[in-house]
Amino acid sequence: MILDKVAPKADQRLFRDNILQQNLALIIWVCLWILIQHLFNSLQWNDVQQISGFLAVLIIITGLVIGFASTWTYKLLTSIPFAISQLVFIAAATALGTLILQELKFSEYLDLYGSVWWGDLALLLVKYAFAYDLYRSLWFLSLLALLSASTLAVAWKRRPYTLPRGGFLLVHLATSVILLGGLLGKYGFVRAFNELKQNQPVSIFWKVKGPDPGDWKNPFSLPFFIRLDQFEVVKHDPEYRLYAFTQPDGRGGFEDNPKSYDAEAGLKARLPLTWKRLEILQALPDALNRSTWINDITAPENPVLQVMLGTGTSNPLLGFLVAQDSRTQRFNDPQGRFALVFSEEFKVNDLSRFKKSEPKSHLVQLTFAGKTFDKEFKKGSVWDFPVFKLKMIRLFNDFPFKNDPNGKPVKIETVPPELRGNWAELELITNDGQQAKILLSSRNPEFSKSLNAANLPPGLSLQYQTSGEEAFSQFVVFSKKDMKIRLIENAQILKESPLLFDRPFIFKNGFSATPLALLLNARVDGKYIPNTQVRPISERNPAVQISLSDPRTGKTETAWLDGREAKPTTFFDKKIGFIYRLKDQEARDFRSKITLIDPSGKTLAQKEISVNDPLVYKGLWFYQSNYNPEDPTVSGIMVVYEPGLWVTYLGFAMIVIGTIWMFYLKPIIKKRQGV
Amino acid sequence: MMSFYFNFAKAEIGFQLMLIAYTVACIAYALSILRSKYESEIYKAARLIFLLGWCVNVYILVSRGIIAGRPPFKTFYESLLYFSFLFGLLALSIEWLKKIKLLGFLSLIIILSAELFALLKQDIDIVTVPPALNSGWFLPHVTIYFSGYSSVTVAFILSILALIRTGTINLDKDSFWARAIGRQEVNFEVLHRDWVRIGYLFLLGGLITGGLWAKFAWSDYWAWDPKENWGLISWLIYGAVLHMHHTSFLKSRTVLKVSAASWFLILFTYFGMSYLPTKSQSMHIYTEPLPPDEGKDVKGVNREMY
DSSP states (O other): OHHHHHSOHHHHHHHHHHHHHHHHHHHHHHHHHHHHHHHHHHTTOOHHHHHHHHHHHHHHHHHHHHHHOHHHHHHHHTOHHHHHHHHHHHHHHHHHHHHSOSSOOHHHHHHHHSSSTTHHHHHHHHHHSOGGGGGGSHHHHHHHHHHHHHHHHHHHHTOSOOGGGHHHHHHHHHHHHHHHHHHHHHSSOEEEEEEEEBTOOEEEEEESSOSSGGGTTEEEEEEEEEEEEEEEEEEOOOOEEEEEEOOBOSSSOBOSSOEEEEOOTTOEEEOTTSSOEEEEEEEESSEEEOOEEEEOTTSOOBOEEEEEEEOSSSOOEEEEEETTOTTTSEEEOTTSSOEEEEESOOOGGGGGGSSOBOOSEEEEEEEETTEEEEEEOOTTOEEEOSSEEEEEEEEESSOOOSBOTTSOBOOGGGSOGGGOSOEEEEEEEETTSOEEEEEEESSOHHHHHHHHTTTSOTTEEEEEEEESOBOOSEEEEEETTTTEEEEEETTEEEEEEEOOTTOOEEEETTEEEEEEEEETBEEEEOOEEEOOSOOOGGGOOOEEEEEEEETTTTEEEEEEEETTOOSOEEETTTTEEEEEEESOOOEEEEEEEEEEEOTTSOEEEEEEEETTBOEEETTEEEEEEEEOTTOTTEEEEEEEEOTTHHHHHHHHHHHHHHHHIIIIIHHHHHHHHTO | OHHHHHHHHHSOHHHHHHHHHHHHHHHHHHHHHHOOTTHHHHHHHHHHHHHHHHHHHHHHHHHHHHHHTSOSOSSHHHHHHHHHHHHHHHHHHHHHHHOOHHHHHHHHHHHHHHHHHHHHSOOOSOOOOOGGGOSTTHHHHHHHHHHHHHHHHHHHHHHHHHHHOOSOOOTTSOOHHHHHTTTSOOOHHHHHHHHHHHHHHHHHHHHHHHHHHHHHHTSOSOOOOHHHHHHHHHHHHHHHHHHHTTOSSSOHHHHHHHHHHHHHHHHHHHHGGGGSGGGGGOSOOOSSOOOTTSOOOTTOSOSSOO
């Protein structure tokens, strides 16, 4: 084999003699540093102290090596097989860090690895070999230091350097330059964060992640002020598309990967996997819904009752109640006084449903920095977040305050209905030990938001949601089978009369419900008209009218699709479904216009920063980092100071230029030199 | 099998054409290697159809790029199309110059595997990019990285060819190997080493452009993100392979085997990230939505805020 012939014989001997020794040396090296880190930890040294200690021990080892084992070490460090072993070791260690989750608490590791077959090994590595923060552990850094020493030794060994070999020198020096850049970055590195409010200059940021975990929440003062002039979330233009589903899953749903189409009037296409043809008849960018229920004897049975509700004013309300749909089978009075219900059949057993009842589930919903989390309310339980905890204290089934703000006792009957209903009490405990009482109303989230505003950190919002309860006590129940109307209050029938059309059923002073029509095979007769008024993009309601035809049977079905309807509209006996919806709603960019001002008010720098475009001023990088979806005048800005950056970049340039030089320029230079 | 068929039926017409062209070209290459009858005619047809499929591949990418208004490699589907475009370009060029039919055939097998995988992935729709990807670095970083992936894939095929070809071949005799290498002597080992070098350089370029971009977008040029780590791991191992060429402690066949095995690290770097336990700690998984409770800013604005 050709490559065997080119390779020097010396390496062969060294490796064959010492292959075990070389790898053993690497393992001992790693173990030594694990022990050293245990020692440093027992001295309770922080990150910066540990790195300094690491460098000090390295210097001592280098001194010892030069004094006692220089030849052996030099041979080892410059051996190609040893270089290969080192590269494999570093690669394996790096891979290990991608298998074990980084920087968790030990209890979280127990949860994660307690029950898997390789869990014991993972826990051992976490506990004894610092695998929880592998890339900052001294043994990993020691492998990098050794690589640096090896490359420097090799660079020294290959002297004298001629032009063709310049690439080799650059590549091998680059490793140490890049690592030196990283090392410099360890000292004095700062990453700090603050939420800037529009036109309120600040000079203090909060360190969120520095060399020392103890730096969390420590202030970082800038020698100048930074002001947010304007913050803007740039959105993509909304694009609605038509999604065709042609594979019913047999459980009433469809496949996950529908075929999508541009919703343009006039589009004609054959649907995949069927013979059916699609045509888009109309596409309205903003439409008004004029759909109504009609009776269609060809449609499946679906009883719908049209009812007129008299409320004592000159404007009666007109509506449809759909017996088969739990959401639209009832009409709830917005003021909580009564509900109208249309059911196919009324049974005596159903009576117990028609009374006020407590919620079956209590949910606390937390929104923080654009993310939402849910948790079932459990008295006494604690919800843990990195910078605060939430303790669930208790639930109230009605207005929780005994006294008003003036200290006078509150009469529960006089409390407005929107403040009654269920309430939950929580306690917010921040990492610095501050506690605050939080009260949440399930019926009126806006009220509890203003109530807790002073106690909640910016960007955090909490909601309390209940489900399974019955909030009403009085019901007007229409039943189709026996054609009766009943007035039920707290599971007691107060009044019963036949369901007669156009005859008002008076159930309360000034209130009447009049059945107007019963549609037995009701279906929605979709109708949309273009909206002639110009509305903001976010308020527009696009709609398309499509027709689907089967050329084999000649049958055609036509329907309107509403851009806000999330469920598929089905065709041809639920074999085909269509959804017309927004493609995606991701923000395109976040932009903050910021100004740096010196204490005398002079502008030092100004820029509109965005996610990929920070402001760099005297080594400080200002990033668009976060935003508060609920407050458009606030923008999260991060500042980073990294001293060794340009050294690392120099290393990057060296390694790229060196590699090109070594692989491609060297032969050309040699040829020119006539070697 | 059925889902391949269903997704094929739903794919865009260009994709269907491209897949058919690549399949036909692959069969034609196989025929021209296996049979001596009409060998040169079938071979010419194979090359032309390969080229035709590749042109359709370019057309799909360009048209998607124009519609989306961004480089066409946001979704897995698009990235696989982009890979088959870059790798197809390399494979076709080498095949055209060196007339190694077996390389053409194996390249098409890899391209077809990538396309079939793209069919299995259900992200054919053109979507918008999150703000972190909305950058001038997107195109060079991905192009350089994918050139690296493509080059080491060429090296992988060459290592396999070098490993399975043993003994000398009588080029004048009509045999499988004589047909497979186009009746001219090729030194697969040297060619393999050249392509490992090219791949190594591009992988390095990918790591560095990624670092420069990350400094602008995420504030760190290196953050030990799982994808970055696997990029580093595969680069280090190819670095080890290059060093192995300069020692004789390993036989050259062993080096070829190690090199061939290293390609699976590249495969893992490309496809394996979502199988890692640390995937929730990665900022590089753009192709599937993150679960809401895994504490990441889904918008990719910043990596470690809270």
